[in-house]
Structures are given as C-alpha cells and as structure tokens.
Amino acid sequence: MSVQLALSAALSGLRTTQQQAALLSHNIANATTPGYVRRDLALSASVTGGQGAGVKVDAIARKVDELLIRDARYETSRYTGQEARASALADYALVLGQPQDERSVSTLLSKLQQSFARLHDMPNDDAAQNAVVAQAVALTQGLNNAAEAARTVETDARNRLQNSVDTVNASLQRIGELNGAIASLDAKGGDTGDLRDERDRLLDTVSEEIGIRTYSRDDGQVVVMTRNGQTLLDGQLDPGEKPLTIVGNDLMANGSRLVWLGSGTPPTGTNPSPDTEIQTGRIMGYVQTVKQDMPRALAQLDELAAGIVQRFRSAETDPDMTKPGLFTDNGAAYTTTAGLASRIAVNNLVRTESWRVQSGVLALAALPAGDQTQIERFSAAFTATTGAFAPGLDLPTAATTLGDYATAMVSVQQGYRTTAESEMNSRKISADTLQSARLNRDGVNIDDEMQKLLLIEQSYGASAQVVQVAGRMIDILLQIKG
Incomplete structure (x- = not known):
C-alpha cells in the first residue's frame, strides 16, 4: 500500500470516527426522550482501484423491530x-355501592322492609309511620341517584x-x-x-x-x-x-x-x-360503556323500580290499577318500565298523610287502631315472587323477591367492575412487558454507548497516529529527493 493510500485510509477513519462520536453523543443526549430510537452508522470498506482505501459511511441506520x-x-x-x-x-x-353498604339499593330496600316490621308492632305509632315514609323516600332517591349516575357515566363516556x-x-x-x-x-x-x-x-x-x-x-x-x-x-x-x-x-x-x-x-x-x-x-x-354497560345498568334499575311499583300497587285493596299506589311513576300510575328508575317517587298522599302506610294509600279513611291488615299486605310485597323480571340482564327473571333481585343487581354490577379491573391489570402486565422489551431493543443504553465511545476514541487515536507516521514518511521522502 502506498503512503498516499495509507494517508487516505487514515483520514477516512478520522472522518468516520468523528461522525460516530457525534451520533453517539446524539444517542446519549436523547436517552430519556420518549420514542427515540438508537442510531448507528452503516459502514463499509472503501475500495479505490481495487485497493482498500479505508472506510466509508453508507447511511445512518435506524433499526427497529416492526x-x-x-x-x-x-x-x-x-x-x-x-x-x-x-x-x-x-x-x-361507587355510587351503587356494595350489597352491605348503607347507600346501596339492596340495603335501602331491606331497611324499608324492617320499618314495615316495626310498624306492624306499632301500627298507630306516628313515629313508626313516618319512619316507613322516610325509608320509602330514601329508597326512591337511591334508585334516582343510581340512574343519574349511570346516565352521567354514559354522558362522560360519550364526551371522552x-x-x-x-x-x-x-x-x-x-x-x-x-x-x-x-x-x-x-x-x-x-x-x-x-x-x-x-x-x-x-x-x-x-x-x-x-x-x-x-x-x-x-x-x-x-x-x-x-x-x-x-x-x-x-x-x-x-x-x-x-x-x-x-x-x-x-x-x-x-x-x-x-x-x-x-x-x-x-x-x-x-x-x-x-x-x-x-x-x-x-x-x-x-x-362498550355507551352501548352495553350503562344501558344494561339502567335496564336493571328500571326493572327493579317496576317491580317495586307494581308489587306495592298490587298490595292495595283498591282494584283500580289506573290509580298510583305507594310508589308512583313521577306521581302517576305505572305505565312503562323504560326510565322508571329516574321517575319513581313516593305517593304525595303518603308524604302528607303518613297514616296511609297503615290503612292503605288509596284508603278513604283510616283503619281502626291496631288493624294490621294493610301493613301485612305491604310486608308481603317483599316476599312475593310473582311477576317475572325481564330476561337478558344477567339477573334472575322469575320466582324472585324484590330483595333478592336488588342484591343480585348490586352484586353483578360489582362483579362487572372487579372482572374489568382484573382484566385491565392483566393486560397492563402484558403491555408493560412488551414496552420494556421494545425500549431495551430500540432504545438507548447509556452504558453500551459509553463503551462504544471509548472504542471510537481509541480508533480515532490510531487513525491520527497513522496520519502522523504517513506525514513523517512523506517528509523523509521529500528530504531524500531534495
């Protein structure tokens, strides 16, 4: 190899190592930049006239695993x-609560049943009558709040x-x-x-x-x-x-x-x-929230509300079903199930005249003191299993009490939540594992880059040494010729 070729090869090595050092510095500077992919120089031997003339840079390689x-x-x-x-x-x-929570619909229904049991022991006690009315109001508000929460979640999902x-x-x-x-x-x-x-x-x-x-x-x-x-x-x-x-x-x-x-x-x-x-x-x-989860939740609430309205209306002695009973559809008699959980309310007659929970909401006059007949009819509404619930809601459809249906509804909704969270956590593990593999494969490892920088430093020094030696050789040749 001639001195000229040696000098040319050494100079190409200097230029290449300079580019490598610059690229490694760029890699290190972007080590924490999200989405940055490590760069390498694609190198190949430079050949001139059939003889090796150093190294050349073909491209800056950005290699990723697609x-x-x-x-x-x-x-x-x-x-x-x-x-x-x-x-x-x-x-x-969170709004619906667990079956045992004070705010859950199943608990509110159970408390209403308990208040009727106490009224049975004290049918003419004003406090016991007012307690029944208060619990009935709390139950309707619980259904209203749950329905509002479902619609709020659905609206939020649409906005998101x-x-x-x-x-x-x-x-x-x-x-x-x-x-x-x-x-x-x-x-x-x-x-x-x-x-x-x-x-x-x-x-x-x-x-x-x-x-x-x-x-x-x-x-x-x-x-x-x-x-x-x-x-x-x-x-x-x-x-x-x-x-x-x-x-x-x-x-x-x-x-x-x-x-x-x-x-x-x-x-x-x-x-x-x-x-x-x-x-x-x-x-x-x-x-899925808009199309499946919240419509199903609202349908479950509406079915429970319809069951409550109808079973307590059937407990009245008045056969005219066009008149509202203890629970109403926004003050009117029951007509349709859709949206009922938002409209269910306690009959205003009861709210102003609490004696009607002992004598009947539609009674023309109060029953004799100590008469428990109507109270027993109302209490039977909690244990009745007549009147099938709508199918397709992941809940019991027939031979089910109001309490069992309410408990099943709250439990199944909590089950949806826990299942979804469990699946979410499982998928997060898979996602994090693959993201880590991607980062390790395509990202910047500072320790590796620093080791490469040391090698580049050595290569640069060696190429510089070749240039110095070639320069001295040329000087000697010029002296000889002189």
Whole structure:
C-alpha cells in the first residue's frame, strides 16, 4: 500500500470516527426522550482501484423491530381499552355501592322492609309511620341517584369518545405531514430518523385510542388502518380533513360506519359489532360503556323500580290499577318500565298523610287502631315472587323477591367492575412487558454507548497516529529527493 493510500485510509477513519462520536453523543443526549430510537452508522470498506482505501459511511441506520412494535402497540391498545371501561364501571359502582353498604339499593330496600316490621308492632305509632315514609323516600332517591349516575357515566363516556376521536384526527393529520416530509427527504438521501421517531410516537398515540394496523410503502410513507382493515390514512390528509367523525349516533371512518352508538338497530344497514370493528383502544372502552354497560345498568334499575311499583300497587285493596299506589311513576300510575328508575317517587298522599302506610294509600279513611291488615299486605310485597323480571340482564327473571333481585343487581354490577379491573391489570402486565422489551431493543443504553465511545476514541487515536507516521514518511521522502 502506498503512503498516499495509507494517508487516505487514515483520514477516512478520522472522518468516520468523528461522525460516530457525534451520533453517539446524539444517542446519549436523547436517552430519556420518549420514542427515540438508537442510531448507528452503516459502514463499509472503501475500495479505490481495487485497493482498500479505508472506510466509508453508507447511511445512518435506524433499526427497529416492526413485529415487536406491532405487538407492543396491540397490547397497549388492549390495556387502554379495558382501562377506559373499568374506570366507567368503577364510577357507577361507587355510587351503587356494595350489597352491605348503607347507600346501596339492596340495603335501602331491606331497611324499608324492617320499618314495615316495626310498624306492624306499632301500627298507630306516628313515629313508626313516618319512619316507613322516610325509608320509602330514601329508597326512591337511591334508585334516582343510581340512574343519574349511570346516565352521567354514559354522558362522560360519550364526551371522552369525542375527545379520543379528536386526538386520533389531530395525530393522523400530523402523521400525514410527516409522511410527505419523510418521502421527500428519503428521495434526497437525507436522514429521516427524527421524523420517523416523531411519526412512531404519534402512531403510538393513535393505537392507544383505537386499534390499528400499519404498513410502510417503498417511499417511506405509512398507511394506517383499523384492525379490521378500514383505512384511516393513506399518504397525507387535506387541511381540516377528519378520518374519524361522530355524526349523530354513527361513529364513522372516512364515511363508513364503524359503530352505531344509539339504542336498537341503526336506521339503515347492519349494526357492526364493536368486538370486530373496534377491537381495542380507549374508543372501544367508551363504545362498550355507551352501548352495553350503562344501558344494561339502567335496564336493571328500571326493572327493579317496576317491580317495586307494581308489587306495592298490587298490595292495595283498591282494584283500580289506573290509580298510583305507594310508589308512583313521577306521581302517576305505572305505565312503562323504560326510565322508571329516574321517575319513581313516593305517593304525595303518603308524604302528607303518613297514616296511609297503615290503612292503605288509596284508603278513604283510616283503619281502626291496631288493624294490621294493610301493613301485612305491604310486608308481603317483599316476599312475593310473582311477576317475572325481564330476561337478558344477567339477573334472575322469575320466582324472585324484590330483595333478592336488588342484591343480585348490586352484586353483578360489582362483579362487572372487579372482572374489568382484573382484566385491565392483566393486560397492563402484558403491555408493560412488551414496552420494556421494545425500549431495551430500540432504545438507548447509556452504558453500551459509553463503551462504544471509548472504542471510537481509541480508533480515532490510531487513525491520527497513522496520519502522523504517513506525514513523517512523506517528509523523509521529500528530504531524500531534495
């Protein structure tokens, strides 16, 4: 090898180690930057005229494990979806309480039964009569509050759903912009690492909100789809364009319905199942809250309220069912179950004349002192098993007392909550494990980078030594020629 080639090789080594040192410094500086992927220089031998001429830099390599990223996003998306649902169920269960809690509907119903038992022993005692009225009012307020809580949770889920949709749209808009920038820079041979990092962070954000699949085109642009294949982004978006929208009760993806958010069957077409159309992400959790969890909770409350109204009305001796009994539908007689838990109230006749809990709400006059007939009829309403409850609510449907139904309702709601929280915790473990694996694989390990920096320092010193030796050799040659 000639002195010139030796000098050229050494100089290429100096330039390469300078670039490596700069890149390692960039890695170390971004070690704690979320979503940053470690960079390496892709090197190859430089050959001139068939002879080795040092080293050259081919590219700045940003190597990621796409399969690991896909799995990590999927598990994180499953976790965020379950987290959103578990949070909503917990909010409702907090108001509903445990079966043994003072505020729970089952406890309030049991206390009303106890107050009638005390009244049976003291049928003409004003305090005992007023206690029955007070407990009846507390029971209706408990049902009202539980129904209000369910509707509040549902409304909150709808609002959060809209926020998630806005987050997805904003992220996709920026991802589209990055697609264009990456494709342009790639064509010029520039470094797109930082742009790809930002795009991956945004894709992580989108996947937390809604389950997605992605694939990259040859020009570096990424295509984003829902997990069932509905395209959300292909290339770039026009300014203000929104791939996800909520129109009325329709959650739409580029004009196609993903989920019908209303009750019953959508006006046209087939109602897609959230389990197949939106499989993961917070949006799935909010959709399940809006479509399944809170409507079911309200239906359970309405069934219990209807059972209370009807069974206590049947306990009256007056056969005219068009007249309201002890419990009313907002002051009127029972007509429909839907929404009844919000409207159930104690008959104003009883609230102003407490003697009616001893003689009958519809009685024309008080029964003789000590007459327990009507009290016994009211007490029998608690133990009656006639009148089936509606099916499909995960609760008993027939041969069930009001107390058993109320206890089962509270217990099953707490069961929904604990199951959701257990699944959420399980999915969090999976998500954290894969995110840690992703960070270890693609992130920056400062100890490794520092070790590489020491090697670069040695390489730089060696190349500099070669330059010095080559320089002295050239000086000697010039002296000889002189």
